[in-house]
Amino acid sequence: MPNTQLDDLDRAILRLLKSDARLTIAEISNKIGKPESTVHFRIKKLQERGIIDKYTIILGEPLKPKYLAFIILEVGRPIIEDFLDRYVEYITKTLSALPGVLFVAKSGADKIIALVGKNDKEELMNFIEDNIKSIPTLRNVVVLPVSEIRKGEDIAGFLAEV
């Protein structure tokens, strides 16, 4: 997605920091064969340009939910059509506050996509039974358990809450 000007050096630095943000200037300089002053300047610029937004940690196995599922909720259109927004907003807000809910987004006018992390299938099913099925005004709920992550597998460790 090169909608901003980055050269090969910028990209090399960004890739290294993505894989380990604790690398020192000296280590990066070594790995890419450029002077430390250059690396330092580039990182400073990447931060100033907002290309590096934040430095963060990814949580490991002990805190990572073992069982993930996407849940797609379709909100029924109310008799008073204007209320749809409020229903969607209410459910979105409620879901976001529930334990183990890692990600929540609205999709179109009447759908909500959530990523939920639990320890096993049973815990997920209980969560759905207790927290999702009880929501009134839902027209449809689709549960898509994640059986294998092929790309972006650190997503659970990134989104997991402490």
Place this chain on the structure above:
Amino acid sequence: MPNTQLDDLDRAILRLLKSDARLTIAEISNKIGKPESTVHFRIKKLQERGIIDKYTIILGEPLKPKYLAFIILEVGRPIIEDFLDRYVEYITKTLSALPGVLFVAKSGADKIIALVGKNDKEELMNFIEDNIKSIPTLRNVVVLPVSEIRKGEDIAGFLAEV
């Protein structure tokens, strides 16, 4: 998800590092009112226990795709049922290599969930037309454009590739 023993101090440190992994021991010590030696020891332990898995960067606006959509692909069951796994594997692999595909996971025996990031709706539609609709053996494709992220909004900057 407290399936491992963490006390309030561990959690406070983890939360601070999640918000800014570049905080120094001195800064963390200051914020939580504990000696630097304690903070140092705790971080060392959190790393050793695998609770902190990695340090990474989140990319900012200039590199973040502006238009996200979840795509759910349902693979048709082939006449020779045993081929289903291979079809799913093939599509999963193909998808993972396409530009702008941020996340790919298998769900159950015959579904694939992908998160795709593009600059606008048109780019997404072209992507689907060129790369998804052309896949044979697909039974159904559902596109769920993300209109508003409520929780986990850094997901695009985390998953974006350089």
